[in-house]
Amino acid sequence: MKQEQRDTYLELCIPYILGRLNPGNKKQFEVHLRTGCKECTKELAELQNSLALLPLALKQQAPPSGAKERLITKAVSGKFEQPRPEKSRVEKLRPERATRPQLSRRAPEQIEAHTATAPPAQRSWYGYAAAVAAFFIILAFGLYMNDLIKTIGKQNTQIVALQDELQRRGEVLKILQSQRIEIVFMNGLETNPAGYGKIIWDPIKKTAIFQVANLPAVPQGKDYQLWIIKNKMSISGGVFSVTSEKGGESYFKVMNLDVGEKKDFDAFTVTLEPKGGAPQPTGVMYLLGATATN
Amino acid sequence: MLLAVVAQQIEQNQQDADLVKRIQQQDKKALSQLYDLYSPILYPLALRIVSSQEEAEDVLQEVFLQIWSKVSTYTLDRGSVYSWLVATSRNKAIGRLRSINYNRTVKEVEETHSGSHEEADSNSHPVLALKGYTETIREALRGLSKLEVKILELSYYKGYSQSEIARVLKMPLGTVKMKMRKGIQRLRQVAQRRVGAA
Missing domain, CATH: 1.10.10.10 (Winged helix-like DNA-binding domain superfamily/Winged helix DNA-binding domain)
Structure with missing residues (x-):
């Protein structure tokens, strides 16, 4: 055995006798001892004898009263957990076929430094640190999930709105694709001159789309209502509301449209009515569109 | 003088070894004798490590029961009974110390x-x-x-x-x-x- 390797083994004797070699190096060291290394065996025996003197410096103290009796009672009764055999670290290990142990090539202090177990206080801190870290990870994950759920909710609302919008645009497109269409332009009145709108309808199918723009957002408790004026009678074409988004522009399907030709009606108008609409126009007029023929 | 001291130590170890042998043959008087002889040294050692009277007593009990139940691997060629007892007590106490969650900081x-x-x-x-x-x-x-x-x-x-x-x-x-x-x-x-x- 090379001197360097011998020194490495001798240096491992102290952590070994104190039970602080990591399992891998301990196993390798014990393999080495089984080869019958006299130097290491002697070193370990001397270390054990030397360290055994340390408790002599402690103040002697008898065990609590009754401890011996408890021990003897337990021993005689045989009612005790059979202790596991504990090999003395200087136990003369049975020599076996010499093998060349592959000790780590790290320096001895590194081997010892990589001892797996941390001191009790430090292990405890590791435990606390891990618990605190786990708590914050869970908290962060919870907050993230909460945000995610809110975002998903918002996106779902947006999806519904977009689907609605898509449907309306689809209906506009359907009407525009019709063989024949009629359009009535509606203009803003004194209350809101910037407002405008169109009624686009298919006289053959008697379906119509109403497009408005630049109307103010409806106040709370109010709705806009479309009226079809026919023979000086006002027929409700449906209620709607607009928001400030997209400049108050929107499309609606016109209800109760039984007119076919332009000559069959007088005008279209939009008024602001109580929420849900009124049987007859009562509020301020915002848009008006009359047929050219009238 | 030196020869007398060495002779005394050899004699002591031989007596200890005889006690161990008798304990392994379930001689409770021998168990009592060995306990009386070394527990005043082993108990403070265990107490110093585990910082609990109850735990320290348990450590001693385990060590002596190990001899009694013949699980002990002690033989004379492994050194003195005293060294073996000290090493075994220390190892068991350290084992307990590691298993007990002593919430102590480095400062402590x-x-x-x-x-x-x-x-x-x-x-x-x-x-x-x-x-x-x-x-x-x-x-x-x-x-x-x-x-x-x-x-x-x-x-x-x-x-x-x-x-x-x-x-x-x-x-x-x-x-x-x-x-x-x-x-x-x-x-x-x-x-x-x-x-x-x-």
Whole structure:
């Protein structure tokens, strides 16, 4: 055995006798001892004898009263957990076929430094640190999930709105694709001159789309209502509301449209009515569109 | 004089070995004798490590029951009964210390170990062969610096590895190893004086 390797083994004797070699190096060291290394065996025996003197410096103290009796009672009764055999670290290990142990090539202090177990206080801190870290990870994950759920909710609302919008645009497109269409332009009145709108309808199918723009957002408790004026009678074409988004522009399907030709009606108008609409126009007029023929 | 001391130690160890043999044959009188002989040394050792009277008593009980149940691997060629008892008690106590969640910070450990060994009662050991060694050990420890004693104690009584001690005391690992070797060397000189001439 090379001197360097011998020194490495001798240096491992102290952590070994104190039970602080990591399992891998301990196993390798014990393999080495089984080869019958006299130097290491002697070193370990001397270390054990030397360290055994340390408790002599402690103040002697008898065990609590009754401890011996408890021990003897337990021993005689045989009612005790059979202790596991504990090999003395200087136990003369049975020599076996010499093998060349592959000790780590790290320096001895590194081997010892990589001892797996941390001191009790430090292990405890590791435990606390891990618990605190786990708590914050869970908290962060919870907050993230909460945000995610809110975002998903918002996106779902947006999806519904977009689907609605898509449907309306689809209906506009359907009407525009019709063989024949009629359009009535509606203009803003004194209350809101910037407002405008169109009624686009298919006289053959008697379906119509109403497009408005630049109307103010409806106040709370109010709705806009479309009226079809026919023979000086006002027929409700449906209620709607607009928001400030997209400049108050929107499309609606016109209800109760039984007119076919332009000559069959007088005008279209939009008024602001109580929420849900009124049987007859009562509020301020915002848009008006009359047929050219009238 | 030296021959007489050595003869006394050999005789003591032979007596101890006989006691162990009788204990393994379920002789409770022998168990009682060995307990009386060494428990005043082993109990404070365990107590120093686990810091609990109940745990320390359990450690002693385990050690002696190990001999009684013949699980013990002790034989004479493995050194003195005393060394074996000390090593086994220390290992069991350290094992318990590791299994108990001692919520102690490094600061607490340092504070605990800022002092040195408690002063032992000189020459009060019941074991004749150990008489006189109390003062010698104390002298040997006095010859070491406070830091060297602390390193030895953290290692022996708290089961810290050299690298852990280096971390706790914030010093290079090489220094810790050097100082520990010095402390053990001092103890070894005392041990050699004890068994030495043989």
